[in-house]
Amino acid sequence: MNTYREGWTLRRRVLALLTVVGVLLLGLAVAEATVAAKNRQYTDAVLTRTGPLRVQGQELLNALLDQETGVRGYAVSGNPADLTPYQNGLAKERDTVAKIEELGAGYPGIVTDLRVVRQRSDAWRQSVAEPVISTTGRSGTAAGQALITDQARQQFDQVRASVGDLQAQILREREKSARDIERTGNLLVVLLIIAAAVVVVTGVALVLALQRMVIGPLTGLALQVREVAEGDYQHHIDGSGPPEFQRLAVDVDAMRQKIARDLAEVREARERIEWVNSQLQKQAEELTRSNRDLEQFAYVASHDLQEPLRKVASFCQLLQRRYAGQLDERADQYIAFAVDGAQRMQRLINDLLAFSRIGRLTTGFTEVDLNKVMGDVAGQTEAARQYADAELTWDELPVIRGEEPLLTNLLANLVSNAVKFRRPDVTPRVHVSARLVGDEWEITCRDNGIGIEPEFADKIFVIFQRLHSKDAYPGTGIGLAIVKKIVEYHGGRVWVDTDVEEGTAIRFTLPALPEDVEAAEAAERAAAGDGTDEPPAGEATAAEGDEAATGTALPEQPAGTPDGVSAADDQGPTPRGGTTGGMKETVG
Template sequence: MRRPPGWFILVRRCLLVACDRMLCLCPVCLLAAVPMEPSFTSGDRTVIPDADTDLAPTPDGRIDDRGVRNRRAGDRAVAVPSTSGGSARRVKRTLTTAFSTLLAFQVLLGIVCLLATISVRSQVHNVVRNIAAERQANDEILVDMTNAETGVRGYLISRNQSFLAPYDTGTAALPARFATVEQHLPGDPRLRGRLAAERAEVSAWYRDYARPVIAGATPDPADGKRLFDAFRASQAAVADMLDRHREAKIDELNRTQVGTLALVAGCLVIGLVVGTRTAVVTTRRLVRPLTAVTEAVRSLAHGRLVTRPMPAGPAEVQEVGWSVNVLADQLDRVADERASAAARLQKANDELEAFSYSVSHDLRAPLRAVTGFSHILVEQHADEMSEQARELLNRVERGGQRMGALIDDLLAFAHVGRQELTKTTVHPADIARECLADLSAEQEGRHVETLVEDLPACLADPALLKLVYTNLLSNALKYSRGRDPAHIRIGSHAESGATVYFVSDNGAGFDSRYAHKLFGVFQRLHKSEQFEGTGVGLALAARIIKRHGGQIWADGKIDQGATISFTLPVAAPS
């Protein structure tokens, strides 16, 4: 086999290198050509100017540079952290995927084209190589014929047999030469005709000149020259045709390769143009309006309910914008309603406060007149009255006192509801001991055994927690009045992760069927002749515990004592 010619190797190498470079550069070209970050980052001001989005300001607001319309003049522009919007990012990812796919497709196209080129080139190369072999064989026919002619001419002059040696050699080689030429001859009928003509000229020379000379005749040398010249001309014609044929084949190869290269380059350029255009259009039409909507939603979520996105971009995105506007209107309305409800509530609360203030001040004055003057009457004019009249006046005074106590307790109850909590770490055991000391009058002349256990610290308003313990201990002392000894235990235990504080006694207890009524205002389970009280104490305690975020409940049975338990948030370890 013959090696392909040097120029061919050179061309092939250049082609391979070029293809290789181009394929490597493609991704770089794509990445450089597509304006990835600026056009997708919402906060960046280098976004491609968007002529498609009409951002004309409306009479009732203005439009900021992100296409977000603010409803009221004077409001600050929407200040949203300029992180990339989630939707924009997703679109970017989609676009990146699309570009990668496009790139891969183009690479595949390039490889296919390359393989096709190589295949065509290899076929053409084979043809060219065969033509070269034929051309050589044709040249050797001329050499053999020249040898034969030389031998014949020598023999004609000398009639010496030895001069015929070149003739014999040339004649012997000729059939093989013709066979070689014919073997790979391309199917061109003109070429076959030319070769047949050459063969005919060779036969004519042998028939009309060489063989008669060898047979002893003496033909005219001019005939020999004419015949040989005819052969030479037809041989040159075959050679010329073979050369032209080969050149045509080489041209064909070159054309094929250039065409393939042009195809690949064209595909790449089209891909780049289409990809870039898609990116730009997507950015303009989709990402920017979407980013504007996203920012408006974020602004709404931050509580700026006056924000309204300006619907822009494709119909679907505009629809999202309009929907967000509707949602924002509704949110705004709800917020307005809530604000006015809060205002009404505040007003009601203020009125209630004014009422309780009024109660505090104005209701007690006439009550004091009732208790005061009935007291004075009993004190100053006792001897002018019957025993029964005195007793009735005493009852008037006691009624007034009781009403005063009720008013005071109610006011305290109302006050606890609106008082600010000042929470600190408190030690309930200390508070309980203080309360017991304050309630010492109630223990006078009685046998009371109190047990204050070690109690874990908790987070509470100390004054209010003291009010809780005062009420619970006062109740415990009151309802255990008939016991000797009365047992009062102040303790705690852990229950499912929380600390439960409790105050228990061995007093009169209560009917557990009515346990839920214990914590209601003015709810009493005992007659006031039996145990005095206003029925506010436990309600007050419950209100305080609930305001602390704790729970309170009661356990007990008639004549078997009562236990009031509550939970409080645990104090943070200091």
């Protein structure tokens, strides 16, 4: 273990070295910044002032030459169009002089030479250019040419010579700035070399110090840590070197001890989790077996109860037919109660059997035309609709993938409920419609019956849940539970629309075929491209669809072309477009 003087820890030694180096580098940085600023100032002068001044000096000379050329041309031809170079050169001279004055503001020699150029150019225009132009205009070309003498040419040569002096002065200023740039650049290089030397010396000193005070102790610590990392969590870690490394060794050893404790806890937790997983697996297998046994029991129980129940019902009906009127009135009432109870029990068992079969006995999904399904539903509910004088209509319905018997049962339950829960003295009307919402068909069964209060909207789909007594509206209370189970089996959802003003609207969704979704999207794109607001085919107003079917519009019904069958649906294929109702039929 190395011994150090008290107070001179590794941190203090490094800080002392870095402080000295920092002060040196800071001084060099200030000097470099000052020299760099000067260098940038001289460079900007060359790039943004003396360089553009040389260009403007040449532009000034070109402008004066254009003026002299225009005056000569006009004196020869007398054509006012030949004065265009003179006029353009005059305007260009003014602009160029203004730019030179702006760029040369910090150069007194350039300003003086520019003043001389302006004075001589103004004198040339007053004594030569303007008299030639006015004389040619009044007296002709000969008179104008007579004014262009050798003295006039010499005077313009003086103007040109003054421009040359200006350009020479600009060049001298540019060369002076270039020399300043070179001088400051060399100084900057020297300062950078000094800074690099300081950095190199500092680096060497740091390497030597780190080798002695850091790398050696750290290497020993790393070897011990590597032993622990290889799995020897019981190896004690000792520290050496500066106090900081000794404290680090203590902390690393504390971490080793904590890791050892955590690993022990993890092993215990893993064993517990494996045991819990094995128990859960056993429970899952037991639950699966129990559910399978329960389904089999429900099916067998429902099926086996049919035979004794049929006997009870048959003998009760036989007693009712053979001995009706021969016993007293109370005996007849008891027999009627027994017959009614047996029949209700038989209906309940049949409904339970149907409920348990949903999703268990499957024929596989196929493409099902809901228009044909509604034709079958119309035939199944014909007797009830004729008794209630009810009207059943439906719009053009889609083709979806599903099991046709289950979908028939679904719609038959909805239509039967709509006819059953009717209002007295009001002709029952039931309407089935569909619309595409995203990638699902939303199908609605709407009636004008007694309706459902919003607080009972979710309860009606619970098995055996009834909102009315059996005397008021007969039934087992399983119908809508069967509806919900069939819809969910087909990947949809069902709910009651509580926003309708009259009657009940039960809506459910079924997945749409991909081609239907693509066709709807194409129709929307075409409508957007044409800039029209017309709805796609098959989505006309409810009033149009219902009027076409029955002549009566049901409120808030999405519609299209009415679709249905006659009541005698067993006599031929299902026609598309029509309605069925109580004792009347219409075919569209």
